[in-house]
Amino acid sequence: MEQLFTEKIHDNLYYIGVNDRITTLFERMWPLPDGVAYNSYLLTGEKSICMDLVKDFTVKDFLSKVDEVLEGKPLDYLVINHVEPDHSSGIDEVLSRYPDLHIVCNKKTVPMLKNYYNIEDNLIVVGDGESLKLGDHEFTFYMTPMVHWPESMVCYEPATKTLFSQDIFGGFGTLNGAIFDDQVKFNDYYHSETTRYFINIVGKYATQALRALKKVGELDIETICPVHGVVWRSNPRFIIDLYTALAEQKTVPGVVIIFGSMYGNTQRMAEAVAKGVAEGGITDIRIHDIANTPQSYLLADTWKYRGVILGSCSYNNNIFPPMSFLMEELHHQKMKNNIWGFFGSYSWSGGAMKRFKAFSDELKLDTLSLQPEIQGAATKEEIEQLKELGRQMARRILEGDEA
Numbered sequence: 001m002e003q004l005f006t007e008k009i010h011d012n013l014y015y016i017g018v019n020d021r022i023t024t025l026f027e028r029m030w031p032l033p034d035g036v037a038y039n040s041y042l043l044t045g046e047k048s049i050c051m052d053l054v055k056d057f058t059v060k061d062f063l064s065k066v067d068e069v070l071e072g073k074p075l076d077y078l079v080i081n082h083v084e085p086d087h088s089s090g091i092d093e094v095l096s097r098y099p100d101l102h103i104v105c106n107k108k109t110v111p112m113l114k115n116y117y118n119i120e121d122n123l124i125v126v127g128d129g130e131s132l133k134l135g136d137h138e139f140t141f142y143m144t145p146m147v148h149w150p151e152s153m154v155c156y157e158p159a160t161k162t163l164f165s166q167d168i169f170g171g172f173g174t175l176n177g178a179i180f181d182d183q184v185k186f187n188d189y190y191h192s193e194t195t196r197y198f199i200n201i202v203g204k205y206a207t208q209a210l211r212a213l214k215k216v217g218e219l220d221i222e223t224i225c226p227v228h229g230v231v232w233r234s235n236p237r238f239i240i241d242l243y244t245a246l247a248e249q250k251t252v253p254g255v256v257i258i259f260g261s262m263y264g265n266t267q268r269m270a271e272a273v274a275k276g277v278a279e280g281g282i283t284d285i286r287i288h289d290i291a292n293t294p295q296s297y298l299l300a301d302t303w304k305y306r307g308v309i310l311g312s313c314s315y316n317n318n319i320f321p322p323m324s325f326l327m328e329e330l331h332h333q334k335m336k337n338n339i340w341g342f343f344g345s346y347s348w349s350g351g352a353m354k355r356f357k358a359f360s361d362e363l364k365l366d367t368l369s370l371q372p373e374i375q376g377a378a379t380k381e382e383i384e385q386l387k388e389l390g391r392q393m394a395r396r397i398l399e400g401d402e403a
């Protein structure tokens, strides 16, 4: 069991979240090498109000924290900014402890609460830009649809300039004793875990995220309380700017090469391409074997690097299946700021290169003209061609930098 602690954020506002060090894959897909926190917040005063809940198996710790702050007083309201079960599946136990609890939500949340939890009573429905007084606290709600669920909203308390931002501004990683941005070395660890969280969870809704960030950016904010990751009390602008840069997909002038290879021939081709990229003057180059690297990190690097080069062997008249899965996810991401390169290998009638071409055409990708398709083991001349593909990519990236 984790060390239980609550933390005062300011007068009448407490952190009552929990760390999950047990779940190894977020949404059963995205690796959690250092767990994740489910943040929840408790406001006290004339009425007690909880902002979002926690995942069902952590609810016992959560309820202990509620007890610690409320000292036997009842919980009056629960604001559900987002129904995703990592923030709501503890609700049955919370309701059995506090049966008179009223739930504040929006109209899209109502059918979801019925659908997941058979909850229909004691609901207070708020709309976009609407204010609501609960005891001596007053909140304004803003809808942020599809960031990253349809019913997602944020809740702002003007009196304290506090934003309860649900998944927006969240990141992977537990909170290790400290909860505030000024208590952690954000750039050492949380930065990459926040970036990966954004790309894996929110990335495919980047357009909606930009819309939400614009709305939120107009508020006068002193504290941001997200449902994952650190609480921003010293420099909330930092996380707003980081999320905005991610939503705009600002790429760096480097190249990621992702290859799929069963017997090593395509891997050797990837090494030759990388050599060409390096010869072309690019210093930031990553190579991933698609079979060894979780999709989560592949998506993070394709989002990050301006140059993306995919290479694959053929498999049953098609492309290597893990590459097919990656392309399906990349299709959802709708990335706009990359330069793409492709190479394929085959032995008889091919398959990989056809898929790459269809992918590039369908998404109207900015693709390099040289697209080597190589039978079996690459010859000396073909290795030179692969290096030229790398050099072509480097030229495009560096030209772009000068422009």
Ligand SMILES: Cc1cc2nc3c(=O)[nH]c(=O)nc-3n(C[C@H](O)[C@H](O)[C@H](O)COP(=O)(O)O)c2cc1C
Residues within 6 Å of the ligand: 260, 261, 262, 263, 264, 265, 266, 267, 313, 314, 315, 316, 317, 318, 345, 346, 347, 348, 349, 350, 351, 375, 376, 377
């Ligand atoms: C199970 C399997 C299925 C394959 N399917 C095809 C295919 O449909 N068309 C083709 O041209 N080559 C096919 N190949 C051949 C490989 O694409 C070819 O051997 C390639 O050079 C393998 O590259 P690698 O050494 O990087 O794994 C297949 C190979 C295997 C083992």
